[in-house]
Amino acid sequence: MPQFLDTQDADFEAAFSALLSAKREDSPDVDDTVAAIIADVRARGDAAVIELTAKFDRMELTPDRLAFTPDEIATAAAMVPAAERDALELAAERIRAYHVRQMPPDASWTDPDGATLGWRWTAVSAAGLYVPGGLASYPSSVLMNAIPAKVAGVDRLAIAVPTPDGQVNPLVLLAAKIAGVDEIYRIGGAQAIAALAYGTGTIAPVDKITGPGNAFVAAAKRRVFGKVGIDMIAGPSEILVIADKDNDPDWVALDLMSQAEHDESAQSILITDDADFAQLVAAAVDKRLETLDRRAIAGTSWRDFGAIITVRDLSEAAALSNRIAPEHLELCVNDPEGLAASCVHAGAIFLGRYTPEAIGDYVGGPNHVLPTARSARFSSGLSVLDFLKRTTMARMTPEALRAIGPSAACLAQSESLEAHGLSVRARLDQLNR
Amino acid sequence: MPQFLDTQDADFEAAFSALLSAKREDSPDVDDTVAAIIADVRARGDAAVIELTAKFDRMELTPDRLAFTPDEIATAAAMVPAAERDALELAAERIRAYHVRQMPPDASWTDPDGATLGWRWTAVSAAGLYVPGGLASYPSSVLMNAIPAKVAGVDRLAIAVPTPDGQVNPLVLLAAKIAGVDEIYRIGGAQAIAALAYGTGTIAPVDKITGPGNAFVAAAKRRVFGKVGIDMIAGPSEILVIADKDNDPDWVALDLMSQAEHDESAQSILITDDADFAQLVAAAVDKRLETLDRRAIAGTSWRDFGAIITVRDLSEAAALSNRIAPEHLELCVNDPEGLAASCVHAGAIFLGRYTPEAIGDYVGGPNHVLPTARSARFSSGLSVLDFLKRTTMARMTPEALRAIGPSAACLAQSESLEAHGLSVRARLDQLNR
Numbered sequence: 001m002p003q004f005l006d007t008q009d010a011d012f013e014a015a016f017s018a019l020l021s022a023k024r025e026d027s028p029d030v031d032d033t034v035a036a037i038i039a040d041v042r043a044r045g046d047a048a049v050i051e052l053t054a055k056f057d058r059m060e061l062t063p064d065r066l067a068f069t070p071d072e073i074a075t076a077a078a079m080v081p082a083a084e085r086d087a088l089e090l091a092a093e094r095i096r097a098y099h100v101r102q103m104p105p106d107a108s109w110t111d112p113d114g115a116t117l118g119w120r121w122t123a124v125s126a127a128g129l130y131v132p133g134g135l136a137s138y139p140s141s142v143l144m145n146a147i148p149a150k151v152a153g154v155d156r157l158a159i160a161v162p163t164p165d166g167q168v169n170p171l172v173l174l175a176a177k178i179a180g181v182d183e184i185y186r187i188g189g190a191q192a193i194a195a196l197a198y199g200t201g202t203i204a205p206v207d208k209i210t211g212p213g214n215a216f217v218a219a220a221k222r223r224v225f226g227k228v229g230i231d232m233i234a235g236p237s238e239i240l241v242i243a244d245k246d247n248d249p250d251w252v253a254l255d256l257m258s259q260a261e262h263d264e265s266a267q268s269i270l271i272t273d274d275a276d277f278a279q280l281v282a283a284a285v286d287k288r289l290e291t292l293d294r295r296a297i298a299g300t301s302w303r304d305f306g307a308i309i310t311v312r313d314l315s316e317a318a319a320l321s322n323r324i325a326p327e328h329l330e331l332c333v334n335d336p337e338g339l340a341a342s343c344v345h346a347g348a349i350f351l352g353r354y355t356p357e358a359i360g361d362y363v364g365g366p367n368h369v370l371p372t373a374r375s376a377r378f379s380s381g382l383s384v385l386d387f388l389k390r391t392t393m394a395r396m397t398p399e400a401l402r403a404i405g406p407s408a409a410c411l412a413q414s415e416s417l418e419a420h421g422l423s424v425r426a427r428l429d430q431l432n433r
Numbered sequence: 434m435p436q437f438l439d440t441q442d443a444d445f446e447a448a449f450s451a452l453l454s455a456k457r458e459d460s461p462d463v464d465d466t467v468a469a470i471i472a473d474v475r476a477r478g479d480a481a482v483i484e485l486t487a488k489f490d491r492m493e494l495t496p497d498r499l500a501f502t503p504d505e506i507a508t509a510a511a512m513v514p515a516a517e518r519d520a521l522e523l524a525a526e527r528i529r530a531y532h533v534r535q536m537p538p539d540a541s542w543t544d545p546d547g548a549t550l551g552w553r554w555t556a557v558s559a560a561g562l563y564v565p566g567g568l569a570s571y572p573s574s575v576l577m578n579a580i581p582a583k584v585a586g587v588d589r590l591a592i593a594v595p596t597p598d599g600q601v602n603p604l605v606l607l608a609a610k611i612a613g614v615d616e617i618y619r620i621g622g623a624q625a626i627a628a629l630a631y632g633t634g635t636i637a638p639v640d641k642i643t644g645p646g647n648a649f650v651a652a653a654k655r656r657v658f659g660k661v662g663i664d665m666i667a668g669p670s671e672i673l674v675i676a677d678k679d680n681d682p683d684w685v686a687l688d689l690m691s692q693a694e695h696d697e698s699a700q701s702i703l704i705t706d707d708a709d710f711a712q713l714v715a716a717a718v719d720k721r722l723e724t725l726d727r728r729a730i731a732g733t734s735w736r737d738f739g740a741i742i743t744v745r746d747l748s749e750a751a752a753l754s755n756r757i758a759p760e761h762l763e764l765c766v767n768d769p770e771g772l773a774a775s776c777v778h779a780g781a782i783f784l785g786r787y788t789p790e791a792i793g794d795y796v797g798g799p800n801h802v803l804p805t806a807r808s809a810r811f812s813s814g815l816s817v818l819d820f821l822k823r824t825t826m827a828r829m830t831p832e833a834l835r836a837i838g839p840s841a842a843c844l845a846q847s848e849s850l851e852a853h854g855l856s857v858r859a860r861l862d863q864l865n866r
Binding site: 083084086087088090091094097098101102104107109111115116117119120122124125138139140171207208226228229233248250251254255257258260261262288292293294298336337340344345346347348349350351352353354355356357358359360361362363364365366367370371373375376377378379380381383385389390391392393394395396397398400401404405406407408409410411412414415416417418419420421422423424426427430 | 534535537542548549553640641661666683691725727769778782783787793795797799806809812816828831843847851852853859
C-alpha cells in the first residue's frame with residue numbers, strides 16, 4: 001500500500017514534508033576502496049586495469065584486448081533483430097533532431113563605448129561515457145549520452161562498459177555504433193573511471209565523463225571531478241503524475257509502475273483532484289502488480305515510497321509539484337500547457353493523456369538523463385551544453401579603454417590590487433600623451 | 434626568476450609537461466572539521482551558527498543580528514567615496530548589459546510525426562552567494578556573482594560575508610545593494626555554507642550556492658553539493674599572454690603581475706615568438722617587482738610558477754595555449770581574432786594590445802569567475818545559465834503516439850522493462866480499437 005495523503009487532512013503538511021525528506025537510498029561508503037583503485041590505476045595504468053577487471057569481472061584481458069575491435073562490434077551489431085535495430089535507429093534520429101536544436105549561438109557585438117564583446121562555444125575535445133553492465137545495461141542510455149556529445153562536436157568519444165564473465169549486450173554495441181562512438185572498452189567500475197580520467201598506456205585520457213553507474217562508479221566520478229568534468233550523480237528514478245478523473249486509471253497505474261519497476265528505491269507519486277479516481281488508480285496498480293514481470297521490485301517501490309495525494313484543485317497540485325521538483329512530471333489533464341506554466345521545477349514534463357513517460361525514455365527526442373532527488377530545483381537534464389564550454393571575448397579599442405579604463409583602475413585600487421590598476425593606467429598614460 | 438622554455442630546446446616537451454602538471458596548491462584536509470560543522474548547523478541551527486561565529490570571527494551575534502539591517506547597509510554604502518561608487522555603478526551596468534544577452538530562448542516546435550517538443554528555462558528560486566571577508570573581500574566579485582543571478586530572475590538572493598572582529602568592507606555592502614541582493618548575513622566559513630544549504634530558524638535555505646572561499650568553504654560546498662547546486666571550486670588564478678615583439682614590454686609585464694599579485698600560487702605565463710622580447714619582458718617584470726605594493730606575493734608566484742616560453746611562430750603558441758587551457762588568455766598580436774580562432778580552450782580571451790586582463794576583472798562586462806587549473810577544457814565561466822535550469826517538454830498527439838509508440842514499446846521490451854512498454858501499448862490498444 002502506498003501512502004494516501006489529502007491536503008484537507010489536518011496532518012497533511014507534516015506527512016508531505018516527511019515524504020519530501022524521506023531518504024530513499026543508502027549509498028554504501030566505498031570511498032576508501034575507490035581511492036585505492038584510482039591511485040592504483042594512476043600508478044600502474046593498464047596493468048592495474050587488467051588486474052582489477054580479472055578480479056571484479058572475471059575477465060582475463062591484455063592491453064590489446066581492452067577495446068572491442070571493429071569486427072567484434074560489427075558481429076555483435078549484426079546479431080540484433082531487425083525490429084530492435086529499426087527502433088534504435090528511429091530513436092537515434094529523433095534524439096539527434098531534438099539535440100541539434102540545443103546548439104547555442106555564438107555572439108559578438110560592439111557597445112556604445114567601442115568595446116567589442118561576446119562569447120564563443122566550443123566542444124569538449126574528448127569525452128568518456130560509462131555504461132553499466134548486466135541488468136542496468138540500457139542501449140537507450142548509450143544513445144542519450146552519446147548523441148548530445150557527438151552533436152556538440154566532441155571529437156573523440158569513448159565508452160567503458162564492463163562485460164562480467166564475458167557477457168555483453170549486443171544492443172549496447174549497436175547503439176554505440178549508431179551514435180558514432182569512437183572507442184569501446186570492456187572495463188567497468190572505479191577502474192574504468194580512473195582510466196578515462198587519467199589515461200593508461202592504451203586508453204587516452206578524456207576531458208569529461210558522463211553516464212550512470214553503481215556506488216563505486218559514482219564515488220569515482222566524484223573523486224575525479226576537477227581533473228575532468230562530470231555530469232550529475234543520479235539517484236533513483238521518480239515520477240509525479242498529475243491526473244484528473246477523466247483518465248483511464250490503468251494508464252496512470254502503468255505510468256506509475258514504469259518508474260517503480262526500475263528500482264526498489266524509485267518513487268511514483270500521483271496527485272489528483274478526485275478522491276474516487278485516487279482509489280481507482282490504487283486498485284489498478286494492485287491489479288497490475290499481480291502479473292508484472294518485475295512485480296517484486298515495483299511492488300516494493302510502491303509500498304515503501306509510493307504516494308497518492310488528493311488535492312482540492314489543480315493549482316494546489318502545481319504548488320505541491322514545485323516542492324517535489326520531480327525528475328519526470330506527467331500532466332494528464334485537459335489543459336496540460338496551462339498547468340505546465342505553473343510547474344516551474346521539473347526535469348521533464350509530459351503533456352496530455354497520450355504522452356506516457358516511457359515515450360521520453362526512448363523515442364520522444366528530449367534526453368532521459370534528468371535531475372533526481374529534487375535537484376530539478378537547480379539543475380537540468382543532459383544536453384549538448386554538457387559537452388560544450390563557453391569562452392568569453394572582449395576587445396577594447398583605445399577609445400573604449402579611455403572610456404571605461406579609469407573605473408577599472410579605481411576599483412583595482414580600492415581592492416588593493418596595484419598591478420591590476422597599473423596595467424590599465426600604463427596604457428591610458430600612453431594614450432593621453 | 435621564472436622558467437625560460439624554448440620549443441626548439443631538446444627537453445622542451447618534458448619541461449612543458451612538468452609545467453602543466455605542477456601542483457600549485459596544497460589544500461589542507463579540513464574535511465572532518467567541515468563535516469562536524471555542517472552536522473552541528475543542521476542539528477542546532479542558529480545556535481550553532483552563532484557559537485561558531487563567536488569562535489572563528491570573535492563576533493557575538495543574536496538571531497536578530499545575523500542579517501545586516503537596511504539601515505546598516507545604507508550607512509555603510511554612504512561611506513563609500515563618490516569615485517568608487519560611480520565606478521561600481523558603471524561596472525554593474527556593463528556586467529548587467531553583457532549578461533542580459535546570455536538569457537537563452539525557450540523553444541517549442543511540432544515535428545512531422547505530430548509530436549510537439551521543446552524546452553523552457555526557469556530561474557532557480559533562491560541562491561546564496563559566499564563573499565570572503567578580510568583581504569580577499571572583493572566588491573567586484575559581489576557584482577560578478579549577484580548580477581547574473583538577478584538577471585536570470587532569482588527571486589531571493591542571500592549573501593554570507595564574515596565580519597571578523599566586526600570588520601566589514603563598505604564597498605561589499607554597496608556592491609550588494611547595487612546588484613539587488615535581498616539578504617546579507619554577517620557569517621562565514623563552513624557554518625555559512627551549511628546555513629545557506631540547510632537553513633536555520635532565521636535563514637531560509639537556498640537552492641544554489643556560488644562564490645569563492647577558503648579551504649573550509651570549498652570543502653563545505655563539495656559536501657552540500659546535491660542538496661543544493663554549487664558553482665565550480667576555483668583554484669588560484671592564472672594568465673597566459675601571447676605577445677609578439679611589437680608590444681610595450683612593461684604593459685605585458687604588468688599584465689603578468691596583475692595575476693601574480695593575487696596569490697603566491699597564481700601562475701603567469703608569457704608565450705612569444707621573439708626571444709629578445711622575452712628578455713625585455715623578464716627585465717620589465719624585475720623592475721616592477723622592485724616597487725609593487727604586493728611585490729612579495731607577486732615575486733613568489735613569478736619565481737615559483739611563472740614561465741616565459743619562446744616559440745617558432747604564433748600557431749605553435751596556439752597549440753601550447755590549448756594544452757594549458759588558461760583561465761585568462763591575452764592575445765597581444767596584430768590579428769588577435771585570427772589567433773583566437775585557434776585557441777579553443779580558454780575561460781576568457783582578451784583581444785589586442787588595449788585589452789589588459791584587469792579590464793575584464795571589473796568593467797568589461799563578461800564574468801570574472803572563470804575556470805582554473807585547466808578546467809577550461811570542459812567548463813565555462815559563471816553566467817546566467819548557472820542560475821537557470823531547463824525543463825524539457827513533450828506532447829504526443831494520438832497520431833504521434835501511433836507513429837513512434839511501437840518503437841518505444843519494442844525498446845522497452847528489449848530492456849526488460851515491461852511496464853514501460855505496457856504504458857505505451859495500453860494507449861495504442863485503445864487507439865487501434
